[in-house]
Amino acid sequence: MMAGLTGWHLLVLVLVILLLFGAAKLPALAKSMGQSARLFKGEMKAMKDDDGKTDQTSVDVAKSSPAVDQSTAAPRSDSGTTT
Numbered sequence: 001m002m003a004g005l006t007g008w009h010l011l012v013l014v015l016v017i018l019l020l021f022g023a024a025k026l027p028a029l030a031k032s033m034g035q036s037a038r039l040f041k042g043e044m045k046a047m048k049d050d051d052g053k054t055d056q057t058s059v060d061v062a063k064s065s066p067a068v069d070q071s072t073a074a075p076r077s078d079s080g081t082t083t
Contacts, residue, residue, distance in 0.1 A: 021029060
């Protein structure tokens with residue numbers, strides 16, 4: 001077993017958990033943990049999908065946006081400053 005735990009250790013651990021939470025609360029606890037894990041997995045998948053779409057969208061936008069030619073851009077005037 002892992003870390004030197006034997007079957008007796010695990011049995012005692014299960015009994016302690018039963019005493020702390022009670023047999024009636026364990027199914028609700030397991031259901032809650034399962035829903036949380038399912039929600040977390042779904043959110044991680046959505047984030048991964050969003051990252052893929054964002055990367056592709058930024059590449060498409062960069063390809064389709066017109067480049068600004070600096071030689072034809074209007075020069076900045078510093079008319080508000082005095083020296």
